Amino acid sequence: MSEQPVGVVGAGTMGQGIAQVLVTSSFSVKLYDVADDQLGRAQQAIDKGLGKLVAKEKLTESDKTSALARLDTTTALDALRGCEIIIEAAPEQPALKEKLFRDLSHLSHDAILASNTSSLSLTRLAAVCERPERVVGMHFFNPVPVLKLVEVIRAEQTSDATVARIERLAGDLGKTAVAIADSPGFAVNRLLVPMINEAAFLLQEGAASAADIDASMKLGAAHPMGPLALGDLIGLDVCLAIMEVLQEGFGDPKYRPCPLLKRMVAAGYLGRKSGRGFHVYE
Numbered sequence: 694m695s696e697q698p699v700g701v702v703g704a705g706t707m708g709q710g711i712a713q714v715l716v717t718s719s720f721s722v723k724l725y726d727v728a729d730d731q732l733g734r735a736q737q738a739i740d741k742g743l744g745k746l747v748a749k750e751k752l753t754e755s756d757k758t759s760a761l762a763r764l765d766t767t768t769a770l771d772a773l774r775g776c777e778i779i780i781e782a783a784p785e786q787p788a789l790k791e792k793l794f795r796d797l798s799h800l801s802h803d804a805i806l807a808s809n810t811s812s813l814s815l816t817r818l819a820a821v822c823e824r825p826e827r828v829v830g831m832h833f834f835n836p837v838p839v840l841k842l843v844e845v846i847r848a849e850q851t852s853d854a855t856v857a858r859i860e861r862l863a864g865d866l867g868k869t870a871v872a873i874a875d876s877p878g879f880a881v882n883r884l885l886v887p888m889i890n891e892a893a894f895l896l897q898e899g900a901a902s903a904a905d906i907d908a909s910m911k912l913g914a915a916h917p918m919g920p921l922a923l924g925d926l927i928g929l930d931v932c933l934a935i936m937e938v939l940q941e942g943f944g945d946p947k948y949r950p951c952p953l954l955k956r957m958v959a960a961g962y963l964g965r966k967s968g969r970g971f972h973v974y975e
């Protein structure tokens with residue numbers, strides 16, 4: 694396994710899941726976030742996630758203790774200096790990500806900078822970096838500890854060695870890597886999020902209830918959860934941002950975001966994380 698710690702930037706849902714999978718696979722992790730309280734929440738979530746694995750007897754209590762000992766949290770970006778690989782999982786704001794990539798490329802000249810972006814262009818992120826050939830997409834799926842796929846996205850500038858290193862890391866984490874070009878929404882979100890958007894149209898038109906739309910796809914297409922529940926899991930703000938990227942990137946009206954989805958985001962009904970989306974959560 695890697696002797697150097699892996700850096701993870703951003704301790705939200707995705708950053709937490711990525712850090713959990715890394716420490717479970719024997720990597721040491723430096724988890725960075727601007728907010729100390731968010732790092733505290735991440736530690737609790739990772740503790741809980743590892744607890745689930747202990748309950749299922751997939752991990753022993755002592756494995757869990759060792760895994761937690763490999764997790765180091767920090768609010769200083771400087772602490773990531775020396776990491777061979779840094780995985781960025783910050784909010785999907787282009788200006789924020791570009792600043793982070795610029796700062797990280799100054800900080801850690803030789804590091805591979807991998808972004809977990811769900812839809813932004815890797816080529817644009819690579820363009821602000823000192824060594825663009827070391828920038829790549831490493832896109833995980835929520836819940837990260839459960840879902841086996843990693844999309845490895847090649848920016849125009851990404852080198853073969855960088856792609857190979859990230860594919861190897863994905864394998865070390867027990868994930869299956871698929872290679873995909875830097876195209877809006879990559880593969881999974883281009884297929885998945887328009888389905889969620891279409892489900893919002895069905896609901897908006899009053900064609901069926903939220904419960905029946907979800908039951909339709911669970912029972913009629915064997916999806917593990919319905920599209921509206923999945924939108925709530927992903928975050929409706931994230932779904933809307935992905936639809937906007939698809940619409941802008943392809944210029945095709947078939948990707949127009951559903952007005953109901955836009956209104957829900959404007960109201961702050963973002964799904965599970967805000968307690969209310971298409972469904973209501975405790």
Ligand code: CAA
Nearest residue numbers: 742743745746749811833834835836838839882917918927
């Ligand atoms: N850590 C470790 N294990 C975990 C875990 C965690 N944080 N969370 C869940 N698990 C384990 C559970 O212990 C359970 O294990 P067993 O199978 O051994 O019993 C298993 O995962 C399933 O969990 P649950 O029993 O709690 O729940 P479930 O069976 O109802 O499944 C689900 C829940 C995994 C979310 C499932 O409904 C599912 O896969 N849904 C689809 C999710 C999906 O499509 N995600 C992709 C979203 S798109 C995206 O993420 C990309 C983007 O850019 C927007």
